[in-house]
Structure formats: structure tokens, C-alpha cells
Amino acid sequence: MKTVLTIAGSDSSGGAGIQADLKTMTMNGVYAMSAITALTAQNTTGVRAVEEASPEFLGQQIDAVFEDIYPDAVKIGMVASCELIRVIADKLRYYRARNVVLDPVMVATSGSALLRNDAVQTLMTELLPLAALVTPNIPEAEILSGMHIETAEDMVKAAEQISSAYHCAVLLKGGHSVNDANDLLCADGKITWFEGKRIDNPNTHGTGCTLSSAIASNLAKGFTLAESVRRAKEYISGALAAMLNLGKGAGPMMHNFDLKSPFAEEAN
Ligand SMILES: Nc1ncnc2c1ncn2[C@@H]1O[C@H](COP(=O)(O)OP(=O)(O)OP(=O)(O)O)[C@@H](O)[C@H]1O
Numbered sequence: 001m002k003t004v005l006t007i008a009g010s011d012s013s014g015g016a017g018i019q020a021d022l023k024t025m026t027m028n029g030v031y032a033m034s035a036i037t038a039l040t041a042q043n044t045t046g047v048r049a050v051e052e053a054s055p056e057f058l059g060q061q062i063d064a065v066f067e068d069i070y071p072d073a074v075k076i077g078m079v080a081s082c083e084l085i086r087v088i089a090d091k092l093r094y095y096r097a098r099n100v101v102l103d104p105v106m107v108a109t110s111g112s113a114l115l116r117n118d119a120v121q122t123l124m125t126e127l128l129p130l131a132a133l134v135t136p137n138i139p140e141a142e143i144l145s146g147m148h149i150e151t152a153e154d155m156v157k158a159a160e161q162i163s164s165a166y167h168c169a170v171l172l173k174g175g176h177s178v179n180d181a182n183d184l185l186c187a188d189g190k191i192t193w194f195e196g197k198r199i200d201n202p203n204t205h206g207t208g209c210t211l212s213s214a215i216a217s218n219l220a221k222g223f224t225l226a227e228s229v230r231r232a233k234e235y236i237s238g239a240l241a242a243m244l245n246l247g248k249g250a251g252p253m254m255h256n257f258d259l260k261s262p263f264a265e266e267a268n
């Protein structure tokens with residue numbers, strides 16, 4: 001069985017972060033492992049508190065995984081601080097991690113900061129060059145490229161700029177666009193659009209985490225980058241279309257939308 005490690009933050013409400021990653025990886029047929037950067041006390045309405053792991057302890061989690069079950073792919077989500085970013089970068093270089101997918105998480109859907117302001121630059125210089133793919137949403141791509149993004153042409157320019165500056169492929173996600181949810185892949189100088197009809201569902205907590213974990217799972221299974229993105233886009237569209245409605249704010253998605261397991265039956 002192929003294996004994937006997520007290095008990310010925990011979301012107590014289970015919709016984003018580590019919990020979304022483990023659910024997504026399991027549903028995408030790989031064995032999921034985790035190294036937790038921070039605990040968040042969070043629900044569908046917002047983030048209440050953050051407790052970061054010490055850099056030493058994060059390093060120990062990553063060592064414990066790599067020395068025993070070497071992952072076929074690594075997904076990186078919330079990294080919180082400069083110190084934690086440096087540990088992650090050192091470890092990924094040391095173990096020569098492959099198929100690294102970096103979701104440059106900065107702000108939660110609810111508006112709370114998940115990355116310290118002074119850590120943006122470290123994320124760019126330390127982690128982006130190690131990534132096979134980086135998956136910014138539109139506000140994150142504006143920060144990474146220093147460009148204002150409004151039109152599809154702006155998305156192309158920003159993705160090309162980030163890709164050439166950091167020598168990695170870029171998937172610029174259109175979830176925050178006013179039009180359809182079309183994502184743009186820029187890899188090896190080639191542009192490919194992945195079109196998605198906007199699904200009228202306000203419950204989008206954890207869409208970014210889910211997409212990047214699905215891509216990492218597909219890369220681990222041996223699919224090409226473009227095919228990995230295509231399959232991940234299908235997965236996220238299915239999870240959103242299932243219209244799960246939990247919580248008082250922007251709720252989580254349904255991961256077992258395609259599962260017909262006898263173990264999933266409820267008592268009536
Ligand atoms: N309403 C929607 N309908 C269809 N697809 C969507 C919708 N919202 C987001 N997506 C898709 O979900 C994926 C994640 O995109 P998005 O831009 O929302 O990421 P994000 O902002 O990083 O997520 P997060 O809310 O977890 O921070 C993309 O493939 C995007 O196109």
C-alpha cells in the first residue's frame with residue numbers, strides 16, 4: 001500500500017487540517033500518517049486558540065515516521081512559525097522527501113491567521129523550493145507573487161511568476177473567484193485549466209486541505225501531476241456536492257460520499 005505523511009495543524013472540529021487530510025487520504029486509498037505542527041481549538045465559526053508544537057517535538061514526529069515507514073508523498077498544511085518551517089525544511093532535505101505538495105495555509109476560511117506574519121518570507125524561501133507542487137488560493141497567490149489577481153489572465157501571470165521564481169509547479173485555486181471554481185495548473189511552463197462548476201454550498205471548511213491531500217495521495221499512487229489534480233478536483237467536487245450541513249458556520253465536507261459500506265449503516 002502507498003503511504004502519505006501530512007505535516008499540518010489539528011482542527012478540533014474535524015473539517016480541516018490533519019483531520020481532513022487523514023479522511024481524504026483514507027478515502028483515496030493510501031495509508032495516512034501525521035506530524036502535527038499545532039493544535040487548534042476551532043469549529044465551523046472560527047479559531048479560538050492555537051497551541052504550537054515545539055520545534056524539537058515536530059522534528060521527532062517527522063523522524064519517527066521517516067525512519068520507519070518512508071512516505072511516498074508528503075502534504076504540508078499549516079506550518080505556523082519560522083522555527084517550525086525551518087525544522088520541516090531541514091527534515092525534508094535530510095530524508096530527500098519526494099512528491100511534496102505544499103498548501104501555503106495563511107488564513108482560515110473564517111478569517112483567523114494560521115501563519116505568523118513574520119513567517120511568510122521563511123515559507124517562501126525555505127519550503128517553496130522543496131515542493132513539487134504548491135497550491136495557493138487567490139489571496140495566498142497574491143502574497144506569493146506580489147500581484148493583484150482579478151481576471152483569469154491575472155491568475156495565469158501570477159502562477160507563472162511563482163512557478164519560475166521557486167522552480168515548482170503551481171496550482172492556483174479558483175475557489176475564491178467570483179466566477180466558476182476553475183483551478184489553474186502551471187507546470188514546466190505549461191498552463192492547464194481544471195474547470196469546476198461552482199457548487200452552491202456554503203460549507204467549504206477544509207476544501208484546500210482536502211484538495212492538496214487528494215493530490216498527494218494520487219502522486220503517491222503513481223499518477224502524473226495533471227492526472228493527480230484532475231482526480232483530486234473530482235473528489236472535492238463530489239465531497240461538496242454531497243451537501244453535508246453541520247455546525248453553525250461554514251461546515252465541513254462529506255468524505256464518504258462514494259462509500260457503500262455495511263459498516264456505515266445507522267440504526268433506525
Ligand atoms: N463552491 C465551490 N464549488 C466547487 N468547487 C469549489 C467551491 N469552493 C471551492 N472549490 C474548490 O475547492 C478547492 C479548494 O479551493 P479554495 O480556493 O476554496 O481553497 P482554500 O481557500 O485554500 O480552502 P480553505 O477554505 O480550506 O482555506 C479548489 O479546487 C476549488 O476550485
Ligand SMILES: Cc1ncc(CO)c(N)n1
Nearest residue numbers: 009010011016017078108
Ligand atoms: C488546522 C487548520 N489547517 C488549515 C486550515 C485551513 O482551512 C484550518 N482552518 N485549520
